[in-house]
Amino acid sequence: MHNEAFSTIAARVREAAHNLYPEVAALRRHLHQHPELSYQEFQTTAFIKKYLSGLGIEAEPPLMETGVIALLRGEGAPPSGERRTVALRADIDALPLQEENGHDFCSTVERCMHACGHDMHTAMLLGAATVLSGMKDALNGDxxxxxxxxxxxxPGGAKPLIEAGLLKKYKPSAIFAQHCFPSVKSGSIAMCKGGFMAAADELYVTIHGQGGHASAPHKTRDPILASAHIITALQHLVSRVAPPHESAVLSIASISGGHATNIIPGNVTMMGTMRTMNEELRALLHKKFEKTVRQVADAFDVEAEVEIRRGYPVLYNDPAMTDLAWEAGKEYLGDGNVRQSEPVMTAEDFAYYLQECPGSFWQLGTGLPDSAPGNLLHSPTFDPDEHALETGMGMMSYLALRFLAG
Known part of the structure; x- marks a missing residue:
């Protein structure tokens, strides 16, 4: 397909996305009002299935209790005679957070909110399904x-879906997804080749000492004092273990122990996170973390229980697929609306797909110049610009068409 044909396809997608925007905004608002937590997305699943069925797209046999897999078959002729499939992914779960916005479509569920934009992601993929359903003649694959x-x-939904045979069954040649980012201006996207998002591991430490009266600390083995020194020692790991050119984060985000002013407790618990951008550094910091905790604990004559729960791996964007998405973005959105992103230390289980299938994951701009300071991901006042829905569904639709064009 030559450039003139791509230009025509892009124009068709822009028109379709523009006309569909009010409907997709309404879908997003419905989803926002009815959020569901991870592994509990039963109503959301039924809502997605019903909408897709209205497009003539029936859900495939489920691989998990919640979530939807569907296949949209194009009617265009494959350029090489070999039919290909491209995968588009949206996440559908919400966060355990009480919304503090003032919209008339705020969450109706106590302590549950789409504070990470998954309602936007879901609505945009439904929008893309609608756009592509109306352009099957130009869709040279599935x-x-x-x-x-x-x-x-x-462990997220991506890994069990892959283990259940999702990618082996449907054999996509590429996979793409996007995520709302309020730090990127609405109407634009930002991309990054290679390592884009960090591996994220959960840290759990329990310090066992000997409690007693706070007036006689010499008769105790104080777990609070030991914990303070452990936290201080851990803060040196990134600066003294990680090479200066390698990104890493280690944060102790919770500490709990004691309930009175005159009692030294017997135990203290701590929790935190470790973020790294490559597996070698990840393994080294795991080893150093446990060694540091245990050695400091031993110095204070207390015992330490250490657990490191491995989270999502590094999200690595395939360079060739990112180049393709970059070019498609410029063709669809214009040169000025596609920019380079730096790696970020947030984590995403889309990384599991990218370990098995080439693809790319980009930032979808949802911010405005006058956005409130609290318009942040995972904030009770997260408030994405809904006009990004038009950008996102159009970008995913055009990229699918562009990829399948060969």
Whole structure:
């Protein structure tokens, strides 16, 4: 397909996405009002199935209790005679957070909110399914629609879907997805080749000492004092173990122990996160973390229980697929609306797909110049610009068409 044909296809997608925007905004608002936590997305699953059925797209046999897999078959002729499939993914779960926005479509569920944009992601993929359903004549292959549950809670939904045979059964040649980012201006996208998002591991430490009266600390083995020194020692790991050119984060985000002013407790618990951008450094910091905790604990005559729960791996964007998405983005959105992104230390289970299938994951701009300071991911006042829905569904639709054009 030559450039003139791509230009015509892009124009068709823009028109379709523009006309569909009010409907997709309404879908997003419905999803926002009815959020569901990870592995509990039963109503969301039924809503997606019903909408797709209205397009003539029936859900495939389920691989998990929640979530939807569907296949949209194109009617265009494959350029090489070999039919290919491209996968598009959206995550569908919400966060355990009480919304503090003032919209008339705020969450109706107590302590549950789409504070990470998954309602936007789901609505945009439904929008893309609608756009592509109306352009089957230009669709030279098939589109695998993945509405994935449980991105927010490890082990996530991507890994069990892959283990259940999702990619082996449908054999996509590439996979793409996007994520709302309020730091990127609405109407634009940002991309990064190679390592884009960090591996994220959960850290759990329990310090066992000997409690007693706070007036006689010499008769105790104080787990609070030991914990303070452990936290201080851990803060040196990144600066003294990780090479200066390697990104890494280690944060102790919770500490709990004691309940009175005059009692030294017997135990203290701590929790935190470790973020790394390559597997070698990840393994080294795991080893150093456990060794540091145990050695400091031993110095204070207390005992330490250490657990490191491995989370999502590094999200690595295939360079060739990212180049393709970059060119498609410029063709569809214009040169000024596609920019380079730096790697970020957030994590995403889309990384599992990219370990098995070439693809790319990009930032979808949802921010405005006058966005409120609290318009942040995982914030009770996260408030994405809904006009990004038009950008996102159009970009995914055009990229699918562009990829299958050969």
């Amino acid at each position: 589109v695998l629609l993945i509405f994935q549950p449980a991105e927010e809670k490890a």
